[in-house]
Amino acid sequence: MLMTLAVVAVVSGALMLGAAWGVYGNMSAKTQGFLVALAGGALVLSLVSELIEPSIEQSSVWLASGGVAAGAVIFALADYLIDEKWGPNSGGGLLAAISLDGVPENLALGVALIGTGPMGVAALAGSIFLSNLPEAAGSAKQMAENGDRSKGTIIAIWAATAAILSIAAIAGNVLLAGASPHLLAFIRCFAAGAVVASLATEVFPTAYRKEHHLSGIATALGLVLAFALGQLGG
Template identity: 30%
Template structure:
C-alpha cells in the first residue's frame, strides 16, 4: 500500500516541480517542447511494454481490445468536454517565456471566462495524471517491484505538464499560492489513484486486470496524441521526432533491465 502511495507521489510530483520552475524562471519554448517529446516517447514505450504486452500474457486480444479502445474512447469524450471549458490550454506553453506581468490582465485579476479556463486547465491536468498513476499502482499488484520504466516515463512527461499548465493558470489570473495548492492537490489525487490501482484489483481475475490496465493505457495514448504530441512539435520543431524515439528507447531499456 505504502509503496503505491510513495511511487505515485514521486511520479506526480514532477508536475509540482514544473510549476515551481516556471514560477521562478523563464523557460525557452524549445526546451519545453523537447521535454514533452521525451515524455511522449517514454509513455508510448511504457504503455506498450508494461501494459499491452503484459496484459496479452495473462489474457487474450479480446480483453486487450476492450480495455485499450474503451480507455481511448472515454478519454476522448472527456477531453472533448474539458477542452470546451478551457482545458485544451493545459499543455500550451505559448506564454511560458513571457514576463510574468503579461500573464495577467490589466486589472490584475481575472474575468469569469478566464477563471473558467483556469479551472478547465486544472481539471484536465487531473484527468491526465490519474490513469498514469493508476498504472503505477497496477504494476505493484501481487507484491511485485515497481516498474521503474513507468515511474521514470510518467515523471518525465509530468514536468512539461506542470510548466505549461502553470502558464495557463497564471494567464487565467490565479495567484502563485493558489497554483501551488492546486498542484499539491493533483499530487494527492495521483497518490490515491496509484493506491486504488494497487489494491482494488488485487483479487480480480486476470481478465479484469488486463481490461483495466489496458483501459488506463488507452487513455494515456489518447492523451498523448491529442495534447502532448501536437504541442511538442509546435514548440520544438522537427527535432522532436528524434527526441520522441529516444524516449521510446529509454522505456524499452528500463523495461528489460
C-alpha cells in the first residue's frame, strides 16, 4: 500500500504541478505544443505495453479488442456531448473527458502495483509523471486563455480531477486485488481505447496546431523516454 500511495502522490503531483505551470507560468504556444506531443508519445507506448499487451496475455485478444473498441466508442460519444451539448469549456465536461480514460486506467494501475518491486514502481511513476505533467499544463493554459474562469477555479478543477484519479488508483489496489483477470483485462483495454481516441482527436491535433515543426520529434522523444523508464522497471 505504501508504494501505491507513492505512485498516487506522483499522479496527483504531476497534475497539480502541470496545472499551476499552465495557469501561472509563462508558456509559449510552441512550448505547449512540444510538451503535449511529448506526453502523447509517452502515452502511445504506455497504452500498448502497460494496458493492451498484459491484457492479451492474461485473457484473450478478442476480449482485449472488445475493450479497446468500447473505450474508443464511449470516448467519442462523450467527446461529442462535451463539444455539442455541454460546452467544451465547461468544468463538468472537462472532468468527464479526463476521467473517462483516467479512471479505468488508474483502477488497473492500482492492481498492477500489487507485488511490484521498487524499481518497477519508480519506472511506472516516472512514466505517469512524464505524460501527466505536460498534458495538465497544456490543458490548464488553454482554460486560462479562454478567460471564462478565474485561476483559482481552474486549479480547483484540476485538484478535483487529481483527487478522482487518486481514489480510483487506491480503489483498484484495495478492491480489485482478487478480481478476475478477464475483468481487469477489459478495464485496461477500455482505458487504452479511450486513450487512443483522445490521442487522435485531442492530443496530437493540439500539438500540431501549436508546434507543427517539432511535434513529430517531441512525440518520438516522449516514446523513447517512456521506453527507457520501462526498461528501468524491467
